[in-house]
Amino acid sequence: MAPILVSMEIGKDGIAIIRICNPPVNALTFSGDDKFCVGLDINIIQKVQKTGDTSFLPDASVELVIDTIENGKKPSVAAIQGFALGGGLELAMGCSARIATSRAELGLPELKLGLIPGCGGTQRLPRLVGTSKAIEMLMSSKIITSEEGKEFGIIDDVVSSHEDLLTVSRLWALDIAEGRKPRTHTLQRTDKIKPIHESSAILEVQRQQVLKTPRSMPHYKVCLDVIEEGIVSGGYAGVLKEDKVFRELVLSKSAKALLHAYFAERATSKVPGITDCKIKHRKIEKVAVIGGGLMGSGIATALILSSIQVILKEINFDYLLKSLKSIEVNLHSLVKRGELLEKKMKKAFSLLKGVVDYEEFTNVDMVIEAVNEEVLLKQSIFEEIEKICPPHCIFASNTSTIDLNVIGARTKSQDRIVGTHLFSPAHVMPLLEIVQTENTSKLVILDVLKFAKIIQKIPIVVKNCTGFAVNRTFFPYMQGAEILANLGVDVFRVDRVITEFGMRIGPFQLFDLSGYSIFLASVKEFAAAFPDRTFQCPLVQLMMANGRTGKKNGRGYYLYKKGKIPEPDLSVLKIVEESRRLASIMPGGEPISVMDQEIVEMLFFPVVNEACRVIEEGVVLRASDLDVASIHGMKFPSERGGIMYWADSIGAEYIYARLKYWSKAYGNFFQPSQFLQEKATKGIPLLEL
Numbered sequence: 001m002a003p004i005l006v007s008m009e010i011g012k013d014g015i016a017i018i019r020i021c022n023p024p025v026n027a028l029t030f031s032g033d034d035k036f037c038v039g040l041d042i043n044i045i046q047k048v049q050k051t052g053d054t055s056f057l058p059d060a061s062v063e064l065v066i067d068t069i070e071n072g073k074k075p076s077v078a079a080i081q082g083f084a085l086g087g088g089l090e091l092a093m094g095c096s097a098r099i100a101t102s103r104a105e106l107g108l109p110e111l112k113l114g115l116i117p118g119c120g121g122t123q124r125l126p127r128l129v130g131t132s133k134a135i136e137m138l139m140s141s142k143i144i145t146s147e148e149g150k151e152f153g154i155i156d157d158v159v160s161s162h163e164d165l166l167t168v169s170r171l172w173a174l175d176i177a178e179g180r181k182p183r184t185h186t187l188q189r190t191d192k193i194k195p196i197h198e199s200s201a202i203l204e205v206q207r208q209q210v211l212k213t214p215r216s217m218p219h220y221k222v223c224l225d226v227i228e229e230g231i232v233s234g235g236y237a238g239v240l241k242e243d244k245v246f247r248e249l250v251l252s253k254s255a256k257a258l259l260h261a262y263f264a265e266r267a268t269s270k271v272p273g274i275t276d277c278k279i280k281h282r283k284i285e286k287v288a289v290i291g292g293g294l295m296g297s298g299i300a301t302a303l304i305l306s307s308i309q310v311i312l313k314e315i316n317f318d319y320l321l322k323s324l325k326s327i328e329v330n331l332h333s334l335v336k337r338g339e340l341l342e343k344k345m346k347k348a349f350s351l352l353k354g355v356v357d358y359e360e361f362t363n364v365d366m367v368i369e370a371v372n373e374e375v376l377l378k379q380s381i382f383e384e385i386e387k388i389c390p391p392h393c394i395f396a397s398n399t400s401t402i403d404l405n406v407i408g409a410r411t412k413s414q415d416r417i418v419g420t421h422l423f424s425p426a427h428v429m430p431l432l433e434i435v436q437t438e439n440t441s442k443l444v445i446l447d448v449l450k451f452a453k454i455i456q457k458i459p460i461v462v463k464n465c466t467g468f469a470v471n472r473t474f475f476p477y478m479q480g481a482e483i484l485a486n487l488g489v490d491v492f493r494v495d496r497v498i499t500e501f502g503m504r505i506g507p508f509q510l511f512d513l514s515g516y517s518i519f520l521a522s523v524k525e526f527a528a529a530f531p532d533r534t535f536q537c538p539l540v541q542l543m544m545a546n547g548r549t550g551k552k553n554g555r556g557y558y559l560y561k562k563g564k565i566p567e568p569d570l571s572v573l574k575i576v577e578e579s580r581r582l583a584s585i586m587p588g589g590e591p592i593s594v595m596d597q598e599i600v601e602m603l604f605f606p607v608v609n610e611a612c613r614v615i616e617e618g619v620v621l622r623a624s625d626l627d628v629a630s631i632h633g634m635k636f637p638s639e640r641g642g643i644m645y646w647a648d649s650i651g652a653e654y655i656y657a658r659l660k661y662w663s664k665a666y667g668n669f670f671q672p673s674q675f676l677q678e679k680a681t682k683g684i685p686l687l688e689l
């Protein structure tokens, strides 16, 4: 690791400017060129986790932040630009004042990494913004703007430019040093902290919330305990407890898994042969979206929120108005949830233009087709846009199943065709699967990778195949649930066990939410591509024949009523019985008996198995891409590190043995892949290629 450059320069006014430079993001440093500090160097955390030796962690909490900065002889002022995150914001909160540029971003995201702040953040944040706000910021790991920071009480002054930052910070330092402004010691402040009984009540409400999070996430509750220690016994005692807990948590199972997920996510934007070459990406400023249904309107929402100009095309004015309305609803719901300012919503909406023809397509940089999954329709659209769009324009399809070569078969622009598979709702779900065919140019992939960054999506670059990486890998999860139901396992028990494992909802509720007809269309595609391992299950058709369409008509495995939590509909059990009779896969005609753990394994081991095939076929660049895909595409619990990390924590040998056993008992669906067998026999982790 290169040494961190520290410089100190004393100006004529007697104010010393300390700069510590540690590119690219100033990990636990004061002030580099464009980022204040993004917190403790995460590579150090990784080193501690690999070695089990916590002595690699800096002893900064008391000695540096309390003794030197907060209680030192001279007052200090934090001049913040870029990011002040984690330990970076904690250093700033130890200063007597904080000045930030208007574009600076602040936050304590440690809980996202399975940790709690370790430099006094659990103590100083409540003292600056009040207990409730501090808990909200900590629990959500949310990053806020400097304007919000000022409103909440973290930031003392916001300046409009980089040039003003040092000038204004210097003035603040002089004013404090010469007594014109008070020198504050955040840790000693009590004005924002409510009396103990009121604070305890706030903390108790949060504890009840935390109980709802998976058991494998201890740090949420521990964080509340540490905040409480500071309220009951004082800030200094709180800092000491925080330091102790931080060091324990670094080595916890969930922190290791979450850090793996963090590094896996970082890796996805690095594509050998593309991002390491000297190709320069082009700007994507104006995008046409074709089709304004659920996906298209979600995509348009995501784009305008990222300041991209959007032309939304529908086939007639009726449909167009509906699409524009959906986008408006999407934006309003973000405002209502406090995730978007009214002003920004208006600006976003002004970037949208609805059309019913191709006239406006002459100067777009990219087209994203998001119409129904009909091959002929998509082919004619691509043929049409090739005639109208400029030669640099990228032709993207949001298809989740159809072969991109088939979609682009009637064009000459094979090199410009790419898959941009977003997940619904597209303005909320963070994953973007970028599908490259053998003809897609490197430049187009590079452009779409940059585009992903602009629209704040996590990209994974995958090869063209049925279901691509995410749907293909997770299709067996839904099929596994159907098999279990037909083997005699209660559908509601399956959902309960799976949510206890950490999935947000169980597979049967997922059937209800995603819609039965979409699932049936996938079964058709998968049966054609992988006939040997696709289970033809009568259950979904039976549900539809009984007038159930899931959430759409309020009746599925669950009953859906506006504003109410979905309730299991026990009358569905008769339909499940009928399916069991038709499928006839119960050994000896009797329901099988399984432990809860086996339910988890029978659903997720087939996923691991398919993931192995996806890796072997080179559909993904690295096995850890499937961890990212599982967390962000399927909501696999991040504290388990993703599907492959979780599989490795169990071991390929055990997974192989279980699949082999089930394949003999229940059929080919469970047949272990060659890749898994090899890894199991050689004892090599699945993440190791």
Ligand SMILES: C[C@H](O)CC(=O)SCCNC(=O)CCNC(=O)[C@H](O)C(C)(C)COP(=O)(O)OP(=O)(O)OC[C@H]1O[C@@H](n2cnc3c(N)ncnc32)[C@H](O)[C@@H]1OP(=O)(O)O
Residues within 6 Å of the ligand: 024, 025, 027, 038, 039, 040, 041, 042, 043, 083, 085, 086, 087, 088, 090, 109, 110, 113, 116, 117, 118, 119, 121, 266
């Ligand atoms: C004691 C304390 O309480 C404990 C802590 O502080 S724990 C650390 C808390 N801080 C964080 O979690 C911040 C993590 N970083 C981020 O969220 C994002 O990187 C960011 C929002 C700061 C910047 O995003 P962006 O501008 O898109 O740049 P991004 O590509 O992510 O990062 C640039 C490089 O900096 C690295 N980096 C970012 N944060 C880092 C950190 N805290 N330590 C070491 N490296 C870091 C990234 O890995 C990346 O390296 P790479 O190019 O080799 O992959």
